[in-house]
Amino acid sequence: MNSHAIQSIVEKVLRKLQQEMETPSIPIGVSARHIHLSKEHLEMLFGKNYQLTKKANLSQPGQFAATETVTVVSSKGSLERVRILGPIRGATQIEISKTDSVKLGLNPPLRESGDIKGSAAATIVGPKGSVFLSEGLIIAQNHIHMTPKDAEQFNVENGQYVKVKIQGQRPVLFDRVLIRVSPRYQLEMHIDTDEANASLSMTGDNAILLNPSVPV
Template identity: 55%
Template structure:
């Protein structure tokens, strides 16, 4: 394996809920049921799903990712934004100011979000040891190259470094489809000459 290769995780639409919104949607004190662990330690896809309703349409069976967070955030693709009829900005996770909202419907209630819908900026999670090995720093941007019949280069890929992270490149479904990628495939950092 090339030293500059990184595994890919293709991220489908999903929602991160605050404790308050989880209670509103599923009932007071409800706890999420783990469906499967994610690539990042302590993170998981839950069994539970919700429906998103925008000005133009709705998307059902949107997976909740756990554990709960301080703020509710919805990550969708550009294609999803057309279905819902919203114009979300491309942002780093957690940066939801000025983003549009939608209605979230659960089995016990609904939440009218004023903000929180984003298209996640493509990024790579690095543990500090991996970042040092690659010679990268938190917040910088890199280019990654894919292989195969639909090979391409993604520019402006954000580097995110944290001791809680495991090495993984996160692209959304639209990006994965454009490059013919699936979760578990490898991409390579393009080193400038």
């Protein structure tokens, strides 16, 4: 390889590194398996007029991890101590990883949170009763929460899919990361435990949103 070719490659690499340095980073939040409950199902599992007990606030404003946990059961396996996240929602939804689904012997679809129509079925067991969900079990699509100001800064729109590079010991490129924009959000990329393990990343690490025109 001649000196001109080497110089060209070096300049290309330096330009790419410079672009990444100038791009604001996005903090990562790793989501372990969890469940969102409706009021009806909360009461079926824990008793009439039951209120969740806050264990810790989550990064997204108004969201919290509850002290309470449940067991998710299928005909082939179970997942114990699945954390409930509050506040209560209009519909019950269980979010697990692909590894979790193998333990259950199920094949839930990859979905955006809230899109549960036609998703997998499972039974939820609590201290006061159980609930059979005919749908509601999903593997959550990785996504980035943004405020409208963040979206303007990154030049993206709600519902758009983008490429994101997770930095760290084992850099990984995610090709279809969903942008979710709301004034209620705080900037953060959510990945599940399988994705975190693959990239050797943890909550608090950073990711970079790649400009589609920039070669990977």
